[in-house]
Amino acid sequence: MADDPAGLLFAVSYGSNPLETVLTAVDRTGRVEWQRSFAGTGHPWARATGRGTVWVSRPEAGWSVLEEVDANGRTVNSVVPPSRPGEDIGTFALVPDGFCILWTAASRLLCGNGPRREPRVSRHREDGTPVWSTPIHLGDLSYPGIGEVTEGSGRQVRQKPAWTPGEVTVAYNEPLMISGSSVAASFMDRGSGLARTFLLDLRTGKISAATPWAPDGHKAIDRDRCFLIGVQGYGAFETARLTPEGRRVADWPSHGALTVGTDGATSIVEMENRLPSRSKFRRLEPDGTLTSGPDLPGYYTAPAAVDREGTTVYWRNDQLTAVDADLNVHRLAKLPGTGITSRVLILAHGMVALTLDKELHLVRTPLAPLAAGTWPCADHNIQGNPVARAV
Template sequence: MTRIASWPDAILPDAAGFGSMIVPTRVAMPGQVRSLVAHHPAGPLYVTSHGAGILETVLSAVDLSGAVLWQRTFPGTGRPRSRGSRQGVMWLARPGDGGPVLEEIGPDGETGSVIAPACDAGEEISAFVVLDDGFCISWAAAPPYQRGNAPYREPRVARYARDGRCLWSSPISLGALSHAGVVEAGVQTDWEVRPKRPWTPQEVDVDHWEPLLVSGDRVAASFVEERSGIGATFFLDLAGGGIVASTKPLPTGRKAIAGPAEFLIGSQGYGEFSTTRYDRDGAQVARWNSHGAMLVNASGAIRGPELENRLPSHSRFRELTGTGALVDGPALTGYYTSYPALDCAGTAVFWRDGRLLAIDSSLGQQEYFATDDSRNVMSRTLLLDSGQIAFALDSELLLFQTPLGPLASSAWPCGDGNLHGNPVRWTD
């Protein structure tokens, strides 16, 4: 099932300082990769992928040499993502006999606890994070073809103890998810002419890739209508579940933790191209006319590759300053981008347009690897021991050796916020 090979023709520039040849290791996974997690920079990697079909999930443990240590198969589509924890175990959301469950999987691949959080018929887990003392889960209505006769359910956010007891549950009222850029076509009948008007869905089919972020004493829960891409983020109190504030409906974009109880909320599409910073009260404290896969370094500086829906690309690597201004970095070709990782010296590394790129703290660019590879389904980028880079293209895990330093210790040094793939910012 697993093969390991290398590209022999990849040239690393001499300027990288450790030779002229980079030989990436390639590890075939059973299906399209959905999640990439590590408990420690020394590995192993835990790769969640499709199995033989899209209704099967496989969790694989892979060491940093590319050897597959073990694999386990579970029912379910691989959504939502698996999460690591500070306790060194994985948690995987999957269907259970009586509803969704969270299954604990140890470093040896064996099952520990299986938690069945209370839910209503027709609900499924939209996103979850692992807390030191339990879990926080966002729930949404399952697609109509899955919920059968169960009624449509509005979304909610709930917190659970480690044994599955519900500590609080807060319903989310999405209201009218309309936006000026999304309109219904005009209609003419025998008795009226109905002009174009903002489109508002009757039932919200929630996109199940929206993140759930926890920082300090705040939760940021996002819900997006799947067909239009319009949604909102709700800020809740972690202790009691009260809704503190919410954003207005906007086209969806990338999101990140900016600092203690602070969040970056991006918006892209229908004329929107922005990133906004919100404080613990849900108040907007900064806004930039840029959107992308942003990183936050130890001093709070924000930078990353822009992501926009047009070709040829007009995107750049950008720095977002504290005054709301933008600093131009290198122009970026192509379109699809792996979420970057940031090393301790401020260099960001990511895959885009068939190239492994590094942008240093002075916004200088270096190309570590280039090939003619147009695959566009990719995981986040992970930075591991001794400068090793890991990410997945479609159903293949790629491992590169680079001269980069350790992953930065900051609020958001990589996609999902940490090696664990668990977007929680602890206060200790």
């Protein structure tokens, strides 16, 4: 993340073990300015404020702490939102007057054999004082794409009956998004990869809707402040459009990393569990149809960004690639990698930043500045904070 397009880059990563989080500040030449280590949970999260500081979540003596660090690596503020034994911050977002937090059961490494907590969503003022807290009841798991073979089935594959979730975490892809006064909170059963997204009112915490269990996929906020919820796995490959109240109003037979340009055009870098690749770069049209662009060779993909001219930039198949508004392909740089990537950032003067494996790459390109579209919105794409016009 970056506090602003021309400032320091901040990378949050694992340390020497899963219970250590490292925050690294890097200048635009790639030089490390400073590093700080924090106690961690194996799920590092950090958000830049746009005011020259970064918030990091970490545990401390049985409590979860949000710590604000300035551009020199010094702690300038600490907040302890009330929590219960056995739970930890799964992820969080900064809203204008405080924080929105997703809570999950703490790692076994932290809580041992202590109580396993159900997830919840909460909102807090700047000093950590609770505004509301809403428990999330996930219900039993089931999905048509999951089968099993039992002794009584005669070795025939049958749909697996509903079962109780095991270890519940925040969803792998975009677990928390805030659009206006609507919160989209996604939780996942780690064993199966199935997830549910709950929509809550940011002002009251009241749940307005929830999606059924489905494979976790990429998500976004579109021009009309609706949520795009992707599903990929167990035979599913689609993206749905949900209003902030949870009404499903459109579907596309596609899934992948999403961008929304300044003009509202929604593009998708398809990501399918299949080789050889059948994926394409596509546009999601308002009527539920798709406009197909270039083929996408390879498999692993870094979530994309879009500039003010409608050019989408992403990493895939060892190439940093751009697709312009007319769906023409431009190869920007060859960057070999194994698929362990960060999201792509567009910084000042066309600089593109992303991590591959354990290396940060800074690439000069002819791209225009980051688009002012809703996704990746400025806070999400630069500052790491997935909030669009929060109230």
